[in-house]
Amino acid sequence: MKHTALIATLLCALAGPAPAALPSGPGAVAWLSxxxxxxIERAFAQAREQRKPVLLYWGAVWCPPCNHLKSTLFNRQDFIERSKSVVPVYLDGDAPGAQKLASRFKVRGYPTMILMDAQGQELTRLPGEIDAPQVLRVLQLGLSGGRPVSAVLADARAGKPLKPAEWQLLAFYSWDTDEDRLVPEAERPGLLAQLAAACPKTERDSAERLLLRALAASNEQRGLRADAATRQRVQALMGQPARARALMDVLVNYPAELAAAAAPVAGADRDALVAAYERALQALQADATLSRADRLSALIARIDLQRLGQPKDTKAPTLPAALKQQMRDMAAAVDREVKDGNERQTVITAAAHGLTRAGLWADSDALLKSNLAKSHSPYYLMSQLGSNARQQGRNAEAVDWFGQAFEKASGGATRLQWGASYVSALVDLAPQDAARIEAAAAAMLKEAAGQNAAFHERSARSLQRMSSKLASWNADGSHAAVIGRLRGQLGPVCQALPAADAQRATCDALLKG
Structure with a gap:
């Protein structure tokens, strides 16, 4: 087929840059891998000896937000100097024992940054989506606060008075990477609403941030129900450039959620709020003090705001022509201007996503294809191409891209994650191709057999996702022979694991649905 030949031609040129590790050597953060x-024990021993906290960074080479941290935070001289006050530890999600350590620290999403005292007690989790100066501010809060965020939260929930810095610690806590440590995810909207109501209005920065986070997490069933006063308060802060700049990360990441929560009913009130929101986002998009990635996020948020009220799955949203052209122009600008590999991994993937949100599918495909040879993790871009093709109904092309992404992926956990996506795509889009499905699943099991932590955390979830997908494919028993052969391949892998190893039970449960 025509697209298959095109893919093969492109892949021949994919030598590409080597994956970008964290900078090391003089003038860089002294990360301990x-x-x-x-x-980990050596790192904490060093922390106790030097009387320093530990800063744990959990990330992956391909992860766009991780690459954003590398290009905007970890390379800053003020962060490098501040890192001397901690023992910085880098936990790469693809390292041999990383997924086992992920269970120990309750980390899942990339990136996660945890500040701990020398005894291993967690002080706080730092948000990776705020801009670099704010990360430094939150890091300083954790370093100087003395109390773990769990103790601060307990006092807040009990109605006890908190210091201003403690309200800031709660407001800037990385709730998105909490992983049920402080509160179960289902209870988070209610908790954020409680904190937003309890935070004194004198602590304006914290009060506004908690209010927006509560609204972003809420829906009709859970969390904060906005009244007219709340809507007017949100609309007013959007009209203040300095306030909107301070709350940039929430505004650009949750446009549809915030607008719908603050003004649940379409009409004049929502129109006024959206108009104020649009002006705030325009200012952020033009703010030269923000990174290119953050300005790009502001533009994508404007697109998402315009999509409010349209079908969520529409492939051709109704948008102003000028807004679509801005998306094209900014995508071309970042493609032309960005030279750093880490920043490129962030902005190109974001721009490609923004183009699809604007209904500019051909532009998104062209941008991704032209960057395959420039990316240090081209398999991530291949997955985006697969997703684009799938959403446009080009199923054979989608499967090809997902297969090439699996083939090119590197790193233990990453290969299992991309392999699970490939098997899922095959089952959904080419269920009749039993031979190809079996070959992909067998390759996944071979990968797992060659890793010492394949049945922990992210890797285990990838294998479980594959197992569930195959179970649905064989729901009527028509592919029992394939499942039987795969079970035969998996059996020795499970039996080689010690009975006391938690991985054994996970392995034994696979392919039995």
Whole structure:
């Protein structure tokens, strides 16, 4: 087929840059790489000896938000200097023992940054989506606060008075990477609403941030129900450039959620709020003090705001022509201007997503294809191409892209994650191709057999996702022979695991649905 030949031609040129590790050497953060419990123990021993906290960074080479941190925070001289006050530990999600360590620290999403005292008690989780100066501010809050955020939260929930810095710690806590540590995810909207109501209005920065986070997490069933006063308060802060700049990360990441929560009913009130929101986002998009990625996020948020009220799955949203042209122009600008590999991984993937949100599918495909040879993790871009093709109904092309992404992916957990996506695409889009499905699943099991932590955390979830997908494919028993052969391949892998190893039960449960 024509698209298959095109893919093959493109892949021939994919030598590409090597994956970008964290900078090291003089003038960089002195990261300690951790791959096993022994590495972690050495880091904490060093922390106790030097009387310093530990800053744990959990990330992956391909992850766009991780690359954003590398290009905007970890390379800053003020962050490098501040890092001397901690023992910085880097936990790469693809390191051999990383997924086992993920269970220990309750980290899942990339990136996650945790500040801990020298005894291993968690002080706070730092948000990766705020801009670099704010991350430094939150890091300083954690370093100087003395109390773990869990103790601060307990006092807040009990109605006890908090210091201004403690309200800031709660307002800037990385709720998105909490992983049920402080509160179960289902209870988070209610908790954020409670904190937003309890935070004194004198603590304006914290009160406004908690209010927006509560609204963003809320819906008709859970969390904060906005009244007219709340809507007017949100609309007013959007009209203040300095306030909107301070709350940039929430405004650009949750436009539809905030607008719908603050003004649930379409009409004059929502129109006024959206108009104020649009002006705030325009100012952020033009703000040269923000990174290119953050300005791009502001533009994408404007697109999402315009899509409010349209079918969520529409492939051709009704948007102003000028807004669509701005999306094209900004995508071309970042493609032309960005030279750093880490920043490119962030902005190109975001721009491609923004183009699809604007209904500019051909532009998105062209941008991704032209960057395959420039990316240090081209398999991420291939997955986006697969998703684009799938959403446009080009099923054979979608499967090809997902297959090439699996083939090119590197790193233990990453290969299993991309392999699970490939198997899922095959089952959904080419269920009749039993031979190809079996070959992809067998390749996944071979990958797992070659890893020592394949049945922990992210890797385990990838295998479980594949298992569930295959179970649905064989729901009528028509592919029992394939499942039987795959079970035969998996059996020795499970039996080789010690009975006391938690991985054994996870392995044994696969392919039995």
């Amino acid at each position: 951790a791959e096993a419990d022994a590495d």
